[in-house]
Amino acid sequence: MNIGILISGRGSNMAAIAEAVRDGRIPGARIAVVISDKAEAPGLAKARSMGIETAVVERRGRKRIEHDAEIVAELKRRSVGLVCLAGYMRLLSADFVRAFPERILNIHPSLLPAFKGLDAQRQAFEYGVKLAGCTVHFVDEELDHGAIICQKAVPVLDDDSAESVAARILAEEHALYVEAVRRVVSDEYFLEGRRFRRRPGL
Ligand code: GRF
Secondary structure, three states, X not given: OEEEEEEXXXXXXXXXXXXXXXXXXXXXXXXXXXXXXXXXXXXXXHHXXXXXXXXXXXXXXXXXXXXXXXXXXXXXXXXXXXXXXXXXXXXXXXXXXXXXXXXXXXXXXXXXXXXXXXOHHHHHHHHOOOEEEEEEEXXXXXXXXXOEEXXXXXXXXXXXXXXHHHHHHHHHHHHHHHHHHHHHHHOOEEEEOOEEEEOOOO
16 A cells, blocks of 8 residues: 655654554555655655655645645555645645545544644643543545544643643654554455444454
């Protein structure tokens, strides 16, 4: 399975997936390309240092649909069968989503469906939750909405700040995203409505 990872920034989730692939923890997976919509994304250098091909597809004031079409072309050109959004800060167009049905994953730093959108860790912290967390889900045409693959809860402690909660969540994100990709690539799981579950009898 050729994987394409889309980033906009730091790329720590991308690196976690790439290291897991390198170490054989996601059997059958290969990272075909890391694509950023920002040339200055620090994650690009990280990917290159791991020997992974990278591409930059900047928006350059174009319409979302044109920008997305170029990214889809870059992915298809490399026979990508699974797309992982890892801190990719743009919403995907419906055309992009339809080009990879149930084959686009995203990680979101909250226990969805709570705290969708930007700055989810701070939203959760300010709401006063005692359990924060992260979710890996399939991407559909609605923001932070597709079927859930894996979730992990993280406690919020009395002396936490929004930043310390975010750091605790991030550490869990890395393991969670690896496990989610492993499950999707393994074919041991399937989607039943919104429920992503292990095949009976396995
Ligand atoms: C992570 O918190 C992820 O949940 C969110 O964006 C952040 C990306 O971080 N979608 P990184 O670029 O993977 O380090």
